[in-house]
Amino acid sequence: MKDEYVVNRAICQCMFGTMPGFLKVTDNQTVCMNGKLVATDKTLGNVFEGVGFAQCNKSYPPKPCTPVVTGWIGAYDGVSINGISSPLLGTCKGTCALGCPNCITFQTTGQIAIPGVPQVKQAALCLQADINPLGGNPLED
Structure with missing residues (x-):
């Protein structure tokens, strides 16, 4: 930085x-x-x-x-x-x-955008586990 x-x-x-x-x-x-x-x-x-x-x-x-x-x-x-x-x-x-x-x-x-709740909600389901590894993978449910 x-x-x-x-x-x-x-x-x-x-x-x-x-x-x-x-x-x-x-x-x-x-x-x-x-x-x-x-x-x-x-x-x-x-x-x-x-x-x-x-x-x-x-x-x-x-x-x-x-x-x-x-x-x-x-x-x-x-x-x-x-x-x-x-x-x-x-x-x-x-x-x-x-x-x-x-x-x-x-x-x-x-310079680097910090994702907020709206960005996380708009992220593709397959990427949600990468964003929040403790949240589980919604595709496995």
Whole structure:
């Protein structure tokens, strides 16, 4: 993951949050990779879908998370996106205005789709045992 570019819907984690969050690319609307917008060092502000990281444990009592990314470290300087920004890598760390420096990390880069319930339901019956080996093979029933 360290050499992968980060794209839209990458899974992030904040050290003060109670749940992972999905990155929402807002600055770059033209450059895509594997059909998804590339995240850059200018992907700043509240750039997470929904409730961010659920609850923020930085304050007492914990409050709903409203992340505000103020910067990223570790962006790849060898490539320029739209002439003004650099793409983020899976090893980049983000700083939240409410947290501390480098408190946001990536769990996935978003390049590989993670199947959810709808995708599993649509999978062919012969593949279901490969997806969930403990569920048994529906063709043997």
